[in-house]
Amino acid sequence: MRDYVKSRDxxxxxxxxxxxxxxxxxxxxxxxxxxxxxxxxxxxxxxxxHSNSVLGSKFTINMTQGSxxxxxTRILRRLNEEDRAIxxxxxERIIARLPRPDPDPEVEVxxxxxxxxxxxxxxxxRANPKQWDAPSDVWLPYFSKSDLxxxxxxxxxxxxxxxxxxxxxxxxxxxxxxxxxxLTGLFRSR
Numbered sequence: 737m738r739d740y741v742k743s744r745d746x747x748x749x750x751x752x753x754x755x756x757x758x759x760x761x762x763x764x765x766x767x768x769x770x771x772x773x774x775x776x777x778x779x780x781x782x783x784x785x786h787s788n789s790v791l792g793s794k795f796t797i798n799m800t801q802g803s804x805x806x807x808x809t810r811i812l813r814r815l816n817e818e819d820r821a822i823x824x825x826x827x828e829r830i831i832a833r834l835p836r837p838d839p840d841p842e843v844e845v846x847x848x849x850x851x852x853x854x855x856x857x858x859x860x861x862r863a864n865p866k867q868w869d870a871p872s873d874v875w876l877p878y879f880s881k882s883d884l885x886x887x888x889x890x891x892x893x894x895x896x897x898x899x900x901x902x903x904x905x906x907x908x909x910x911x912x913x914x915x916x917x918x919l920t921g922l923f924r925s926r
Contacts, residue, residue: 740789740879742793746770749881750781750795757895777801779811779899784875790837791861792879794841797891799899811898819894826890827876830883831863839873 741749747770754771755765763772763779771780787793798808803912815823836858843860847853867874876887891898 739881740792741881743783743787743886745881746783746793746795746878746884747781748886750888752896753867753885754891757892758847758899761896762898763899774899777899777901790857792877792883794875794877795887796873796875797898801901810873811870812876814898815870815874817870820870820874821870823874823876823890824863824865826886827868828863828865829880830877830886831861832881834858834861 747768751765751770754770758772758779759765761774763774765771766773766778766780769780770892771778773779777799779797781795782798784794797811799811800808840856840858842853842854843857845855845860863877864875866872878884878887
């Protein structure tokens with residue numbers, strides 16, 4: 737039986753896997769949960785609220801950028817078609833190796849027609865191939881540290897592209913004003 741990774745351990749383990757790459761890209765590690773900052777941007781990992789030691793959990797990566805009301809961006813939406821195909825295959829492998837609950841009782845769920853049906857608890861966890869169709873919100877399933885290792889191996893070579901500045905951030909007037917003030921401050925006598 738594989739050990740389920742709880743929230744605190746998730747953040748600790750993912751920080752150990754991702755921190756050096758984020759730092760190479762100019763991000764600074766933040767205290768607390770697995771998060772990193774660069775300028776006015778903050779990137780952090782978010783765990784699904786619907787998780788437990790029977791079915792596992794899912795996570796995504798958010799980024800707040802600029803000073804406008806744009807808010808959070810789920811950076812996994814930036815995955816290209818090739819990335820999505822690789823991610824979909826990895827998700828299917830991770831789901832396939834999830835341990836079955838013991839016992840594996842039947843639970844009542846709402847079917848596609850709105851009626852109820854009985855499903856084995858272990859069958860509730862399935863790969864979600866539709867999430868890999870662009871531009872969908874992508875959540876990465878995990879149960880154990882080995883699942884997190886696999887997702888980190890998937891994410892590491894893509895972090896530079898996924899965390900690249902968006903065009904709205906590059907043209908944010910408040911950011912440019914701040915940069916200009918810092919630059920002109922260098923030429924003032926003290």
